Amino acid sequence: MSCPPLKKALQDKASPDGVPKVYGWCPGALRPMMSGDGLVVRIRAPLGRLSQEHARGLAQLSQHFGNGLIDLSARANLQMRGVAPDQHATLIQGLRGLDLVDQDAAVEARRNLLLTPFWKVGDDSHRIACDLAQALSQAQDLDLPGKFGFAIDCGNRPVLANAAADIRLERQGKQILLVADGADKGLPVSPEDAAEAAIALARWFLAQGGAPEGRGRMQTLIARRGPPAPHSSPRATSAPQPPLGFSATGRLVALEFGQIRAEALAALAEAGALRLTPWRMLLVENAQNLAPLPGLILDATDPRLQVSACTGAPGCLQALSATRDLARDLAPHLPNGAHLHLSGCAKGCAHSDSADLVLTATGPDTFNLIHHGKAGDQPLKETLSADTLRATPAILTEGS
Ligand code: SF4
Numbered sequence: 341m342s343c344p345p346l347k348k349a350l351q352d353k354a355s356p357d358g359v360p361k362v363y364g365w366c367p368g369a370l371r372p373m374m375s376g377d378g379l380v381v382r383i384r385a386p387l388g389r390l391s392q393e394h395a396r397g398l399a400q401l402s403q404h405f406g407n408g409l410i411d412l413s414a415r416a417n418l419q420m421r422g423v424a425p426d427q428h429a430t431l432i433q434g435l436r437g438l439d440l441v442d443q444d445a446a447v448e449a450r451r452n453l454l455l456t457p458f459w460k461v462g463d464d465s466h467r468i469a470c471d472l473a474q475a476l477s478q479a480q481d482l483d484l485p486g487k488f489g490f491a492i493d494c495g496n497r498p499v500l501a502n503a504a505a506d507i508r509l510e511r512q513g514k515q516i517l518l519v520a521d522g523a524d525k526g527l528p529v530s531p532e533d534a535a536e537a538a539i540a541l542a543r544w545f546l547a548q549g550g551a552p553e554g555r556g557r558m559q560t561l562i563a564r565r566g567p568p569a570p571h572s573s574p575r576a577t578s579a580p581q582p583p584l585g586f587s588a589t590g591r592l593v594a595l596e597f598g599q600i601r602a603e604a605l606a607a608l609a610e611a612g613a614l615r616l617t618p619w620r621m622l623l624v625e626n627a628q629n630l631a632p633l634p635g636l637i638l639d640a641t642d643p644r645l646q647v648s649a650c651t652g653a654p655g656c657l658q659a660l661s662a663t664r665d666l667a668r669d670l671a672p673h674l675p676n677g678a679h680l681h682l683s684g685c686a687k688g689c690a691h692s693d694s695a696d697l698v699l700t701a702t703g704p705d706t707f708n709l710i711h712h713g714k715a716g717d718q719p720l721k722e723t724l725s726a727d728t729l730r731a732t733p734a735i736l737t738e739g740s
Contacts, residue, residue: 366452366486367419369435370445372428377407377655379423381431383440384448387469388416388455388616395609397438399602405431408602411651412595414504414692415489416454416616421655442477450476452489454505456498457615457623458589464494464516464531468509471535479539485551488558490538493578494531501578503618504692506545506558507538512576519575520545522562527571544568581619584640590615590625594637596644597664597690604633643671648691652684652701659684661701666726673733680736681715682707688715697736699729711740 367373367382374380383398390398398418402410407422423431435441442448451473459465469492476482491505498510508519512528518537519526529537545551550561584592590612598620600608608614608622611630615623624630630638637644647670650656652663667682674680674697681688681695688700698710698717705726708719720739729735 366415366449368445368448369432369441370448372423374425374657375421375651375655376653376657376659377422379425379428380411381406381420381423381428382413383418383420383435384442384451384453385418385440385616386473387459387466388453388457390418390609390614390616392609392613394438394440395614396606397434398440399606399609401431401434401438402602402605405434406602410600410602410605412598412600412616412620412622414598414618415452416457416503416618418616446480447477449486450479450482450484452484452487454489454491454500454503454618456493456495456500457592457617458495458497458499458587460589464511464534465492467531468492468494468516468534472538475535475539482539482542482546483554484542484546485555485557488542488545488551494534498576498578499580499582500618502581507541509534509538510575510578512573517573517575518571520558520562520567520571522559523567523571523575525567525571525574527568528573541568584621584638584645587623590623591627591630592617592621592623593630594619594621594642594645596635596637597647597649597667600635604635607631607633608636643674644668646674646678647671647680647682648695649682650684650688650690652682653704656684658687659701661704661707661726663701666699666729669730670733670736673736675737678737683715686716691715696740699724699736709736 367380369381369383372379372381402408402420405423405427406420409421411419455469456465488506491500491508493500494511494516506521510517515528516531516534517526518529545558550556584594611627612625647667649663649667653659653661663682663684678696680697681691682699684701686700694713698713698715699707700715702708706723709721710717710719
């Protein structure tokens with residue numbers, strides 16, 4: 341059968357210089373991406389929320405059409421993995437039945453919204469998100485780069501400053517501040533005008549040449565020419581990422597490596613609707629007691645919270661080695677507070693910032709060790725095998 345994502349993936353797999361490929365676009369439901377275990381189908385749940393019915397339906401679709409594994413992305417989207425190309429069209433019908441898919445791929449790509457998981461019905465975050473989703477669906481001429489996104493973080497306690505976004509709407513006292521990512525100042529706007537102002541800022545980005553050849557990010561443009569002149573109000577300091585536990589909205593729980601099995605997702609949703617976050621966590625609305633489930637982390641001292649690991653081999657076409665079993669085995673040996681990033685290649689998808697300790701695969705069972713850096717940085721030690729690391733995990737911190 342002719343499948344554009346599959347053909348493209350086979351072309352993309354070839355990397356003659358060994359340098360990880362940067363795709364420059366994000367998969368969607370209607371425009372999936374091929375990976376080592378089949379198509380990755382990304383679902384942008386409206387308002388970042390899955391009702392209990394959504395969660396049950398998604399779990400069934402994942403088991404039926406995918407491999408039963410569901411990722412939570414750094415942009416708070418869900419990814420079904422392992423979908424066979426010839427099952428994709430039927431899967432989309434199922435997603436349409438749940439009202440979890442956009443009218444077309446262009447609308448889906450534009451509707452790249454990240455919303456604070458602590459929103460309440462009728463508050464500023466909720467209203468602006470509804471307005472912006474509507475405005476983006478109608479802005480057919482707005483041809484933004486595939487990774488270009490909006491963060492709506494207008495609660496009393498903004499939490500998304502470290503999450504990826506190009507245009508931000510943040511709480512500033514009683515006002516809302518519109519911020520171009522990378523700028524330390526913004527433009528105060530009313531909640532009623534916020535969505536329109538965000539669209540105008542996206543148009544400014546394009547008019548300023550922010551996306552030559554269809555690619556580009558706001559931060560790069562701001563570094564080059566600064567924000568628009570009216571953006572002159574200082575930004576408030578944002579609160580850090582919230583810890584596991586209870587809030588007025590519900591209970592935050594973490595997913596091991598940001599992944600959950602379909603049956604565990606359905607079981608978790610028995611306790612309440614789920615809100616998606618960019619922190620490998622789900623917020624279970626109004627939940628109190630939760631039963632343990634495979635891959636679910638309820639304890640804030642769980643060592644698995646100290647590791648990040650990407651899909652690795654065989655799930656990713658670019659991976660040079662498996663990652664997650666080794667990360668799980670090394671987690672209990674990490675010093676308190678230290679973070680280990682285990683990456684299947686130098687691209688470092690699982691953790692874009694520097695980490696205290698980084699292991700980057702360089703071959704089927706060899707890793708470079710980096711201290712205080714990123715996956716592609718200069719290593720301190722080379723060609724460490726998984727067996728060596730398991731036998732002597734103290735190697736990780738030697739010389740630090
Ligand atoms: S970092 Fe991991 S998930 Fe990303 S391309 Fe490399 S192997 Fe694949």
